[in-house]
Each structure stands twice: as C-alpha cells, then as structure tokens.
Amino acid sequence: xxxxxxxxxxxxxxxxxxxxxxxxxxxxxxxxxxxxxxxxxxxxxxxxxxxxxxxxxxxxxxxxxxxxxxxxxxxxxxxxxxxxxxxxxxxxxxxxxxxxxxxxxxxxxxxxxxxxxxxxxxxxxxxxxxxxxxxxxxxxxxxxxxxxxxxxxxxxxxxxxxxxxxxxxxxxxxxxxxxxxxxxxxxxxxxxxxxxxxxxxxxxxxxxxxxxxxxxxxxxxxxxxxxxxxxxxxxxxxxxxxxxxxxxxxxxxxxxxxxxxxxxxxxxxxxxxxxxxxxxxxxxxxxxxxxxxxxxxxxxxxxxxxxxxxxxxxxxxxxxxxxxxxxxxxxxxxxxxxxxxxxxxxxxxxxxxxxxxxxxxxxxxxxxxxxxxxxxxxxxxxxxxxxxxxxxxxxxxxxxxxxxxxxxxxxxxxxxxxxxxxxxxxxxxxxxxxxxxxxxxxxxxxxxxxxxxxxxxxxxxxxxxxxx
Amino acid sequence: xxxxxxxxxxxxxxxxxxxxxxxxxxxxxxxxxxxxxxxxxxxxxxxxxxxxxxxxxxxxxxxxxxxxxxxxxxxxxxxxxxxxxxxxxxxxxxxxxxxxxxxxxxxxxxxxxxxxxxxxxxxxxxxxxxxxxxxxxxxxxxxxxxxxxxxxxxxxxxxxxxxxxxxxxxxxxxxxxxxxxxxxxxxxxxxxxxxxxxxxxxxxxxxxxxxxxxxxxxxxxxxxxxxxxxxxxxxxxxxxxxxxxxxxxxxxxx
Numbered sequence: 001x002x003x004x005x006x007x008x009x010x011x012x013x014x015x016x017x018x019x020x021x022x023x024x025x026x027x028x029x030x031x032x033x034x035x036x037x038x039x040x041x042x043x044x045x046x047x048x049x050x051x052x053x054x055x056x057x058x059x060x061x062x063x064x065x066x067x068x069x070x071x072x073x074x075x076x077x078x079x080x081x082x083x084x085x086x087x088x089x090x091x092x093x094x095x096x097x098x099x100x101x102x103x104x105x106x107x108x109x110x111x112x113x114x115x116x117x118x119x120x121x122x123x124x125x126x127x128x129x130x131x132x133x134x135x136x137x138x139x140x141x142x143x144x145x146x147x148x149x150x151x152x153x154x155x156x157x158x159x160x161x162x163x164x165x166x167x168x169x170x171x172x173x174x175x176x177x178x179x180x181x182x183x184x185x186x187x188x189x190x191x192x193x194x195x196x197x198x199x200x201x202x203x204x205x206x207x208x209x210x211x212x213x214x215x216x217x218x219x220x221x222x223x224x225x226x227x228x229x230x231x232x233x234x235x236x237x238x239x240x241x242x243x244x245x246x247x248x249x250x251x252x253x254x255x256x257x258x259x260x261x262x263x264x265x266x267x268x269x270x271x272x273x274x275x276x277x278x279x280x281x282x283x284x285x286x287x288x289x290x291x292x293x294x295x296x297x298x299x300x301x302x303x304x305x306x307x308x309x310x311x312x313x314x315x316x317x318x319x320x321x322x323x324x325x326x327x328x329x330x331x332x333x334x335x336x337x338x339x340x341x342x343x344x345x346x347x348x349x350x351x352x353x354x355x356x357x358x359x360x361x362x363x364x365x366x367x368x369x370x371x372x373x374x375x376x377x378x379x380x381x382x383x384x385x386x387x388x389x390x391x392x393x394x395x396x397x398x399x400x401x402x403x404x405x406x407x408x409x410x411x412x413x414x415x416x417x418x419x420x421x422x423x424x425x426x427x428x429x430x431x432x433x434x435x436x437x438x439x440x441x442x443x444x445x446x447x448x449x450x451x452x453x454x455x456x457x458x459x460x461x462x463x464x465x466x467x468x
Numbered sequence: 469x470x471x472x473x474x475x476x477x478x479x480x481x482x483x484x485x486x487x488x489x490x491x492x493x494x495x496x497x498x499x500x501x502x503x504x505x506x507x508x509x510x511x512x513x514x515x516x517x518x519x520x521x522x523x524x525x526x527x528x529x530x531x532x533x534x535x536x537x538x539x540x541x542x543x544x545x546x547x548x549x550x551x552x553x554x555x556x557x558x559x560x561x562x563x564x565x566x567x568x569x570x571x572x573x574x575x576x577x578x579x580x581x582x583x584x585x586x587x588x589x590x591x592x593x594x595x596x597x598x599x600x601x602x603x604x605x606x607x608x609x610x611x612x613x614x615x616x617x618x619x620x621x622x623x624x625x626x627x628x629x630x631x632x633x634x635x636x637x638x639x640x641x642x643x644x645x646x647x648x649x650x651x652x653x654x655x656x657x658x659x660x661x662x663x664x665x666x667x668x669x670x671x672x673x674x675x676x677x678x679x680x681x682x683x684x685x686x687x688x689x690x691x692x693x694x695x696x697x698x699x700x701x702x703x704x705x706x707x708x709x710x711x712x713x714x715x716x717x718x719x720x721x722x
Contacts, residue, residue, distance in 0.1 A: 158486065168535055231535070231536065231539065233535075236538070236539055366605075367487075367625065367668060368623075369487050369488030370487070370488055371488070372488035372670055372673070373485075373490055373491075394704070395673075397704075398674070399491075402491075402494050402673070407502065408701070408704045408705065409700075409701070409704070410704055417704075
C-alpha cells in the first residue's frame with residue numbers, strides 16, 4: 001500500500017509541475033504579446049523571472065522536454081557575447097536551427113525568458129541547437145538544470161569584485177560543478193589560462209578539450225599590471241611565462257609541479273578579419289572554431305571561413321556613423337578587457353579621438369578602484385584630446401592626470417571641466433555631442449564605455465537627436 | 469638645502485595587488501615628487517630581508533585573495549616580522565589596506581574556523597563568520613580625528629570582521645558604511661604613524677590629504693625636523709568627494 005501511495009503522490013506532483021509549466025508558458029506569452037502590442041517596452045528578463053518564481057524547475061523542465069536539443073553554454077569573464085554570436089552563426093551555417101540569448105541577458109531569468117520566447121504552447125523548442133551565454137556566477141546553478149553537449153570557458157579575470165567577492169570564489173564554485181560533468185559534455189577550455197587548465201584537470205569525467213593561440217602570436221614577455229593569476233593554481237609556486245598574450249593568458253609552465261598546457265591544445269593561424277580586431281577576438285574565434293569542429297563536425301578551415309565575415313555584437317567594435325564621423329564602440333569593463341580593448345587602437349588607421357565612459361551601476365560594478373590597474377598609455381599615445389564621461393567621470397580625470405603626471409587643475413566652462421588634454425562631463429549626451437563636433441571628418445572617434453554606459457551611448461548615437 | 473629623498477617600501481606588489489592598490493603607490497609617489505622630493509620605490513617580495521629594505525621610509529601594502537594571502541602570510545611570519553615591527557614601533561608611517569591590515573593583527577579566524585597567526589603588531593583580530601554570511605560591501609564615508617576639517621570617501625569589500633583591542637585607536641568613525649565589523653561604527657586602526665583600513669577606492673587618489681600626511685611624517689621621521697612641504701591644491705578632489713558623499717547619503721535614504 002505504501003509504495004503505491006508514494007507512486008501516486010509522485011505522479012500527481014509530476015502532473016502539477018508539468019501542467020504549471022504549460023500554464024506559465026501560456027500566461028507569459030500572452031502578457032508579452034500585449035506588452036509588445038502596447039509598446040510598453042521590451043523587458044527581456046521579466047517573463048523568465050516570473051517563470052522561475054512560479055516554478056523553480058522551469059529551466060530543467062524545458063530541457064527535459066527537449067532532449068534532442070544540442071546545448072552549448074558559453075561563459076568566462078570577457079568574450080561571452082562575441083563567442084556566443086560566433087558559435088550561433090557557425091551552427092546556423094551548417095543548416096541547424098539555432099536559438100540564443102543574444103540580448104546579453106545571461107542570468108537565469110534571461111535564459112528562462114529566451115526559452116519562453118522560443119517555445120511553442122506546450123513547451124517544445126522547434127530548434128536543433130541552443131547557444132547560451134551564461135554569467136560566470138550563475139553557471140554552477142544552470143549546470144544543475146542541464147547537461148550541455150558543450151561548455152565553452154573563455155577566461156577568468158578579475159571583474160566586478162564587489163559583486164562576486166573574489167575571482168577564487170568563482171573558480172571554486174566552478175571546480176565543484178565541473179566534477180559532476182560526464183562524458184556527454186565536451187568541456188572546451190582556454191589552455192592559455194592557468195586557472196582553467198587546472199580546472200580541466202579536475203573535471204575528470206568530462207571530455208576536456210583545450211584551445212589557445214600560437215606562441216608566435218603572443219606579443220609580450222613581461223606580465224602587465226592587469227595580470228592577476230601568476231601563481232600556480234595547483235601548488236602556488238610562481239609560474240614561468242615564456243610568452244604572454246595579455247593579462248595572465250600565455251605560454252606558461254610551473255617549475256615546481258610541471259603544470260602546463262598539453263600538446264593537444266588546439267591552435268590555428270590568425271584569420272584575416274576586417275572586424276573582430278584585437279588578440280582577444282583571436283581567442284574568441286579560436287574557441288568558436290574548436291566548438292564548431294566538436295559540435296557540428298566541421299573542419300577548422302571550413303569553420304574559419306564561415307566566421308571571418310561576422311559582424312561584432314552590439315557594443316563590441318560596433319561601428320556607427322553619426323554626422324559623417326565614424327564612431328567605434330568597444331566595451332571595456334575590467335583591467336584585462338580594457339587593455340585588450342585599447343589594443344584595437346593600433347589596428348585603426350588614421351587620426352583618432354578617444355572617449356572613456358565610466359559608470360558605477362550594478363552591471364558595471366559599483367567599485368571603480370580597478371581603473372587604477374589599467375595602464376592608459378595606449379590612449380594617451382594616440383589621442384590628442386581625451387573625453388571623459390559617465391557617473392564617475394571625475395575618477396577617470398584623476399586617473400588620467402596621474403597617468404600623465406599632470407597637476408590636478410581643471411577650469412570650468414559651460415558644464416565641462418577642462419584639463420590639459422582632458423574634457424570632462426558626466427552627462428553622456430553633452431560629452432558625446434562635443435566629441436563628435438571636435439572630431440575631424442576623416443578621423444575615428446573610439447568610445448570605451450563600461451556596460452551601462454555602452455547601452456546609454458548606443459541609444460544616444462542611434463537616436464535622431466544627434467543625427468541632425 | 470639638498471633635495472629630500474624618500475624610499476617607499478611596496479610590500480608584495482605582485483601578490484597583494486587585487487584591487488587598484490597600485491593607485492595608492494602612484495599617488496604617494498607623484499604627490500611626493502610634486503612636493504619636491506626625490507622618490508624611490510623599493511619592491512619588497514618573498515624571501516629574506518635585505519640591507520636596503522631597512523632603509524624604507526614609508527611602508528605600503530595592499531590586499532589579496534585567499535590563495536595569495538596564504539603565500540604572503542607564511543612569508544611575513546618567517547621573514548618580515550622583525551623588519552615591520554622595528555619600522556612601525558620606530559614611527560615609520562605605513563598604509564595597510566584590507567588583507568595587509570588583517571595581517572598586522574594578532575590572528576585571523578577563517579570561514580572554516582581555523583586560526584591563522586598574524587604579525588601581532590596591532591592589538592586586534594579578525595574573524596570571518598562563514599561563507600553564508602553577507603560580505604561587508606559598499607560605499608563608505610568616514611570622519612577621522614586625524615583630518616578634522618574633511619571627510620574620507622572609499623569603498624569596502626570584506627568578509628572578515630575586525631575587532632580592535634582595548635586601547636587601540638580606530639583610524640576613523642563610520643558615517644556611512646559598515647567599517648571594521650558592522651557593529652561598533654569604527655573603521656580601521658591608527659597606531660603611531662601606521663594606518664590600517666578596509667577602504668578601497670583606492671584610498672589615496674580621492675583623499676590625497678592622507679597621502680600628504682604619510683609623506684610629511686616620513687620626511688619628518690627621516691630628517692628629524694619639522695617639514696614644510698608644498699603639496700599641490702586638492703580643490704578638484706574635494707569637490708569630487710563632496711559630490712560623492714551627497715550621492716551616497718541620498719542613496720542611503722532614497
């Protein structure tokens with residue numbers, strides 16, 4: 001009698017969960033429809049937020065209902081959005097129907113919203129593959145709900161420490177999550193990152209593959225101020241770097257315990273791209289190509305061909321023309337990312353003006369101490385005038401004056417603070433307007449914003465007010 | 469009169485540098501140069517103390533993550549204790565931020581409950597109440613007796629709660645934020661000319677008077693006479709600080 005009762009109880013509970021997911025889908029789709037119809041805003045994460053609050057197992061249920069869906073997760077500190085985009089494009093080129101969370105909503109509510117948007121009324125996802133950009137902190141949670149076919153991990157840098165505590169906390173959480181992976185999951189890791197190599201060794205049950213860039217492509221031999229993991233994650237001895245790509249990515253070995261990337265690490269020649277500049281994008285492209293070979297049976301050369309014409313995602317080397325000036329927008333939100341972002345200045349011909357935008361809102365990280373770990377000399381070298389804006393523009397002003405050894409004296413004029421070669425205004429629209437005005441016709445205006453500033457400045461640039 | 473010289477001892481620059489700590493060193497060095505001083509930065513790393521290390525006029529040490537802190541802790545106890553003790557007790561000015569501040573205490577109780585020895589230079593200890601408790605994070609506004617005419621602004625981010633021993637003076641009182649432990653409204657420690665604090669920001673760029681104080685004390689201690697140093701105007705930083713403080717107060721009540 002007992003076991004029968006338990007079975008009945010489980011069956012009822014299962015049906016309730018099953019039904020409530022259908023109900024959730026219906027309700028959220030209807031409400032989304034009306035919101036869009038009435039033009040009340042896109043709000044890309046609320047449907048997922050509602051779904052998860054009503055049913056914690058919503059994401060798990062959706063994946064259980066779509067077992068033949070090829071799942072690719074992409075995570076890391078920098079490069080998630082670009083690499084997800086590249087992989088999505090690649091899989092699409094092989095004829096697969098792919099769904100992805102391309103708005104950058106990479107927390108659980110954003111992922112759930114993507115599943116809701118793409119699903120039919122009874123929870124079927126009419127796609128062959130799903131490519132999900134996942135926030136580093138959320139990855140362990142998502143891995144409780146889905147066993148992916150591939151998990152791509154690009155890098156682990158110091159970023160938004162105030163939000164995540166410390167880099168080590170994230171890697172410890174990942175370590176725990178990775179030990180639970182099975183052979184079903186191809187774990188695709190950046191072997192040039194010592195921390196990720198160490199994590200790969202710990203994931204003893206997954207199918208681990210490493211990617212990197214050729215040593216000849218690594219320009220540095222000394223570690224910069226933005227590097228944060230220079231000690232062996234296995235034995236804490238100082239690592240030997242024979243070459244460095246950027247930050248702590250490079251060709252390394254531990255003289256004490258021998259930690260080093262295996263000879264099977266996948267590398268390729270740098271493809272010629274007109275967009276996707278910078279060494280960091282060489283890594284993103286390589287990760288995407290390896291994923292293409294492992295998930296879609298592509299040959300590396302084929303995969304590369306499909307990718308070289310891909311345009312960057314919003315805010316990543318995005319080119320916008322306003323009042324006949326070419327403006328390039330490149331997201332920069334932590335020391336490693338900033339150094340890489342600035343490297344594109346060398347690859348842009350002609351005269352340049354530079355705008356730096358620093359906000360301290362939740363998506364940017366509330367603490368701005370990190371700007372003191374950035375060496376701004378690439379900007380100082382190429383830009384006659386540097387425009388500084390955002391909530392914390394004055395912090396940038398202090399930083400840049402100390403960088404250049406200038407005395408901290410500013411004159412005030414029409415709401416702008418003017419230094420030697422600095423123009424400061426917290427208001428983005430006023431600052432951008434002036435920067436565009438003062439940029440000569442053939443010159444390029446390069447804007448490096450933190451995340452929320454990037455969203456704001458895109459709206460300003462794409463809106464009609466400045467196009468007159 | 470020959471140009472005064474200053475040797476800044478930057479302890480563990482590769483290990484204890486999580487958090488913009490380089491900014492503190494940059495500001496100290498530059499403001500001293502602007503005041504007409506010849507500055508040398510001496511990097512003090514792992515291993516035995518050298519003769520040159522003993523000529524340090526000003527000490528600075530930042531914070532680090534757990535793995536790096538474990539490496540440093542061992543080295544401090546094994547090689548650096550006597551040097552740091554001698555310098556501090558002798559009146560050499562110092563700035564210890566976050567992890568460094570904790571190390572100077574008597575002990576640190578980790579999240580798992582194990583007890584780690586500190587250098588026991590300051591009578592204080594730190595306890596991490598466990599990974600389930602909230603970290604003390606956010607914008608901070610302080611008032612310090614040391615700088616009565618102004619306010620200090622920064623950002624804290626720590627799991628450890630620090631408790632000062634009887635008779636130990638705090639660096640400042642908390643106007644906004646958590647401070648040492650979120651309960652006694654005290655921040656940091658001030659012992660002779662050594663400042664321990666949890667404040668990032670980093671501390672010195674927006675609060676340059678602290679840098680000027682450290683440099684002045686260093687010169688006076690070195691040359692055994694009052695120093696009249698001309699530091700540049702801090703008008704810009706003062707305006708910035710005032711605006712940030714207003715914003716922080718608004719956020720608190722808003």
